[in-house]
Amino acid sequence: MTKDDISLAQWALVDEIRAGKWKNLDFPAVARKDFGLNGIEFVNTLFEVPTEGYLRQLKKNAENHNVTMVLIMVDDEGDGCSATREERRQFVINHRKWIDIAAYIGCHAIRTNCRGPKDVNKEEALKWSVETYQMLLEYAVPARISVLIENHGGVSNDADWMLRLLKEVNNLYFGSYPDWRQPSADFDNVDYLTKMLPYAGGMSYRNQPTEELTAKMIKLCREAGYRGWYGIESSGREEIKKGISLLKKYLNLS
Numbered sequence: 001m002t003k004d005d006i007s008l009a010q011w012a013l014v015d016e017i018r019a020g021k022w023k024n025l026d027f028p029a030v031a032r033k034d035f036g037l038n039g040i041e042f043v044n045t046l047f048e049v050p051t052e053g054y055l056r057q058l059k060k061n062a063e064n065h066n067v068t069m070v071l072i073m074v075d076d077e078g079d080g081c082s083a084t085r086e087e088r089r090q091f092v093i094n095h096r097k098w099i100d101i102a103a104y105i106g107c108h109a110i111r112t113n114c115r116g117p118k119d120v121n122k123e124e125a126l127k128w129s130v131e132t133y134q135m136l137l138e139y140a141v142p143a144r145i146s147v148l149i150e151n152h153g154g155v156s157n158d159a160d161w162m163l164r165l166l167k168e169v170n171n172l173y174f175g176s177y178p179d180w181r182q183p184s185a186d187f188d189n190v191d192y193l194t195k196m197l198p199y200a201g202g203m204s205y206r207n208q209p210t211e212e213l214t215a216k217m218i219k220l221c222r223e224a225g226y227r228g229w230y231g232i233e234s235s236g237r238e239e240i241k242k243g244i245s246l247l248k249k250y251l252n253l254s
Helices: 010-018 024-035 052-064 085-105 122-143 159-169 189-199 211-223 237-251
Strands: 005-009 039-043 068-073 109-112 146-149 174-176 203-205 229-232
Touching: 005 010, 005 024, 005 068, 005 237, 010 024, 010 039, 010 237, 024 039, 024 052, 024 237, 039 229, 052 068, 052 085, 068 085, 068 229, 085 109, 085 122, 122 146, 122 159, 159 174, 159 189, 174 189, 189 211, 211 237, 229 237
Parallel strands: 005 039, 005 229, 039 068, 068 109, 109 146, 146 174, 203 229
Antiparallel strands: none
């Protein structure tokens, strides 16, 4: 992308979906009618049975509401940093269908998880993950679907380790999806974002404890040359609306 825009991450409203207030097929209407947003980011575990007819209806709903389907966050399909070759191959097999679905509905990427076993040796973890993602990219690249890793614990929370992985795999379709988690004693989200920006294929935006910190992180993205989607993942409608306001303010969006 050559410009910034705001999308809605489905996980921000997961409680509503689980309570039966609306379904995955309604997501384009929710984003447009309730929030006036141009993009949506799915969670695979919230899809009903994704037959071709179902996906065709989803595409029609998105077109009717002029909403771009950005990416699919893939959970419960294995770990990109698995210890055995069998597990690594299964991870790749499991993700192929979501690459196919992403391509069919017009997304540009899928988001994966890469945590590794508890207390894993970082060198071993790097070797396993390089193998996994090289295999997965053999399938993703011809489909023109990017494969992104979000910092969801384990080795993926280590920005320096992630840099090594990204450089070792060295593929334009392989990147990061920085989660703007709350800063904590064991996670510096500004440092993580700064290191991941050259490889960012999207942003998992969350409102920060202060407006000043939110503004700082948005400025970092702009100055690094990132142009693309900011997927709001802050939980609940009020936090989503707050995020929209802050992003419009600091990205100078109308």
